[in-house]
Amino acid sequence: MTSTSTAKAISPDSGTHWTEPGTWPVAPGVHRIPLPLPMDGLRAINVYAIETDDGLTLIDGGWAIEVSRTLLEKSLRDIGRDVREITRFLVTHVHRDHYTQAVTVRREFGSHVSLGLGDKPTLDLIHAVDRDAEDPHIAMFLAAGAPAIAREWGEFTRDSTPDLTMWDYPDTWLESDLQLSVGDRTIDAVHTPGHTQGHYVFADRPAGLLFAGDHVLPTITPSIGFEPALAEQPLGDFMASLTKVRGLPDLTLLPAHGPVAPSSHARVDELLAHHEVRLDLCVAAIGDGSRSAYDVASVLPWTRHEHKLADLDVFNAALATLETRAHLELLVARGSLTRGDDDGVVLYGA
Structure with missing residues (x-):
């Protein structure tokens, strides 16, 4: 289900397609920076730069590829800032388009990286990788009655050994719901398992902003049930997390993929339905x-x-x-x- 075609979605902060490169102001001191994705129908991920007196905090980091890093540097220069000023990453979840560039920037400049504890089992599996071991998804496909997909998936992933330099552990594991100080802002870190077990959204209630990661997307629904360390009830978790976010004030939706949207409540209601x-x-x-x-x-x-x-x-x-x-x-x-x-x-x- 979509409300608008992602391929045609215009973002109100830029007045152009949501993937258009730039540093688009969504609120005072907050900028949306679309970064490119390889081999992905979504084409881009939005990372959000929050300016503080001590530097920049980024919500999500992007995918650690050269074209993404180059555009991140250019986008920050356009507002008179530098990648060296990134002091902190608040990563919504462990998927590579959100996490890996945060890790590579940290290696160079010492930025602090936070990630939800529920995503630790996935990182553990990545670090315990055995080149001869079977991808854990294959057993899931066989149990689902899909031997052809299991076979094709094995061929699809046979030569994909992860680069562990992009998958180091974070500096801080986020647990439960908590409040974080980001400059003079107080941001609620809200645990929202479903898309992944460790997914978090970040709510700046005074500014009326919800940094939603992949939990609430304005034009598509996030994938559910696709983790190497699978939750017992991923859809149940997701719908409970949507209800939890519905209990927050109605906030401007700042998604990881797609345009800025005016109402978190309206989109949550659509997703639940x-x-x-x-x-x-x-x-x-x-x-x-x-x-x-x-x-x-x-x-x-x-x-x-x-x-x-x-x-x-x-x-x-x-x-x-x-x-x-x-x-x-x-x-x-x-x-x-x-x-x-x-x-x-x-x-x-x-």
């Missing part, structure tokens, strides 16, 4: 039978264009299969479906 519709579609897809997550995903529509699963590339088909699994597991927890096993494949029934 979207997932209830998807849950109903899952129940209807099962009917009176017994189906795997892959079976259900194969009959559901995907993206705003309502593509079939068979029309998606291996990466997006993998996301779709595990997101369907997350919906089915929540339905089991609600008592709407049963869960069984057929020779290692999990089957769901009415």
Whole structure:
């Protein structure tokens, strides 16, 4: 579900497409800086620079690639600042487009990096990487009844050994909900598991701003259930976290992907409604039978264009299969479906 096509979304702070390079002021002392992403349909990530008397605090860091670093440096120069002035990164979650550039900048200039403790299991798995070990997602695909995706995923990831220099541990683990001082601002760090177990949003209530990371996106829904260290109820966590953010004041939405939006409440309501519709579609897809997550995903529509699963590339088909699994597991927890096993494949029934 989308409210506006991400490909055509204009951001009100820039008056142009949200990915347009620049240093766009979203509030006094706060700037949105879109940085490019490689091999990603989203095309860019928004990082946010907060000016303080002691330097710059960045919400998220970007992907550690040369073109991103070059544009970050240029964007900061445009407001008379320098990458050396970044004293702190508040990273919303551990995904590489948010985390890795924070780590590489820290290595050069000693910036302080904070990350949610719930993402530590993912970093632990990255650091314990065994070149001969099977990617943990493959077992998930097999259990979801998707052996073809498991095979293609194994081929897709066979030669992808992580560069550990980009995946060092943070200086500080964020735990529970807490308040942080950023210059003369007091920012609420709110734990919002779902997209990842360690995801955080950062709310500047006096300024009316919500730095939402990938938790609340204005034109798309974040992937759910796609982590190497998988949560028991990722969709349940996500929807509970949305409800938690709905309990904050209605704030200007500053997302990691997409344009600035005027109402966090309006978008949270849309996201919650979207997932209830998807849950109903899952129940209807099962009917009176017994189906795997892959079976259900194969009959559901995907993206705003309502593509079939068979029309998606291996990466997006993998996301779709595990997101369907997350919906089915929540339905089991609600008592709407049963869960069984057929020779290692999990089957769901009415």
